[in-house]
Amino acid sequence: MSWGMIATWRMAHDGVTQASEALSNNGQAGDAIETTIRTVEDYPYYKSVGFGGLPNAEGILEMDAAFMDGDTFKIGAVAGITDTKNPISVARKLSDEKFNSFRVGDGATKYAMLNGFERKNMLTQRAHRIWEKRVEEIAKSNLSPYDGHDTIGAISLDTNGSMAAGTSSSGLFMKKPGRVGDSPLSGSGFYVDSEIGGATATGLGEDLMKGCLAYEIVRQMGEGKTPQEACDQAVYTFHDTLTKRYGKAGAFSLVAMNNTGQWGVATNVEFTFSVANDQEKPAIYLANMGENHQTIIEPITQEWLDAYEKRIKAPID
Template identity: 35%
Template structure:
């Protein structure tokens, strides 16, 4: 009789091996059969500057460090890239000629931190992580964020525009008109989302914001649920483009919640873009791009207009992909 029970259990296990759900039969646990494991680990970043950022993040993962370490160290590459005019202190300034930075970081367990309207801090993403890990708060802004950086031993940089930013700013002052230009170094935030080999997720988002914005303006990047949202139980999403339009729809949170309801990442990104378009009054001059990953390692991206691309790093290689768009 005992032998017959073992035979039946083995037969049951074989018949259920390809059922895509965790199954229990008389105490016998059948693990989910997943080809999707090949997608892990995975790093995704917005725009072509995400390639170098992903290289660093991938290196961190290969050193057996956490996915949170990877997404922080990855975007620090972009924050320090002197050729980039949309991220870091070398970015384009506001109307007063002052560079102010926004950043956020989040892990899949719900821990998160952010800084907004911060000056003279070379790596706002690292300051955001300190807010997450060393304070009871989620978001610090302005002078408070700067003072926190000083208190944590972060050196402040001289408040001088980079040569490229200075040249662009002086040219802009001749007319002093603010007109967004889609897909140009104006609001090309870097957002990074990733998953390690165990399925743990994290994300980061950092930017110098809209060029020639009003002094004090804050975009979507430091707002958890707008520019970035991560939940290990569901997935992660990040946004780039005109932050005001992302904030209006809580874009990244919306995408994660759509995935929670069973939508695949691509479909969730497309729905978020449709939602943004429905609220936007000047769609011709507005670009938004969304990037998402679910807990199974599936991913998607979508934008309002053509031109948005994203960097992908995985075990089989790395590449830059042009996202699909509504128009």
């Protein structure tokens, strides 16, 4: 049996690389998801996930995460959790609960605390300064406060044929307290069925929730489409429909993998992702929306990577 791993954004690559090594040595799909996402949650320069994530309008960092087992359909999720080191681990633990498996706000935070998950102030000085600057800009220039909503979403396949999916996000920068996007919602932010495949999403949650695209991609793969065909069909059809009926479509990107390790991607913005399977080493690619509802996918350049590293670590005035 083949194995595979795919995840959203450049920020996932180190985690994908680490998880891929385990999967190639008969590691479990669920462990691969947790490893990949925890790596992103722990890195302070990724400002849309975990430690270093950007806070809400009141300066409080609220985080969302979800985990799904493709063998059993068990799902665990948290939304608006605070001061907890790895929300993905809490979500995975919750997936073992028959009842109360999706916790929000204080309920999620208390569950994490009572179950021994590490407590940590996840708001870094860097993230707080970025928040302060945005508050100043809003007051001076009447700018829109909203900026950034890059979820880490991942799909894994292990050599036993089991699949899993997971997401983690600090959500929309400057969101109103209590706002929740698509990331912890089954069918919108993620979906996986080990007999078919899985998909995860990143982008503007308010628009992604209108389409339930993660489930739709899995459904189309179940009807025989390749992951790429399913992504192109689901994402671009919905992009056009939403633009026509709602007036506009926010940014959204989805990645998918089927139960043989084939993968696919579709996006309506410039989008990076990381992928590996038993046929290809971990690699980062750049995707864009092409003509005729087909995605253009290219290998990332070293120049792009260098600029990315410089940008995310640039000093904050």
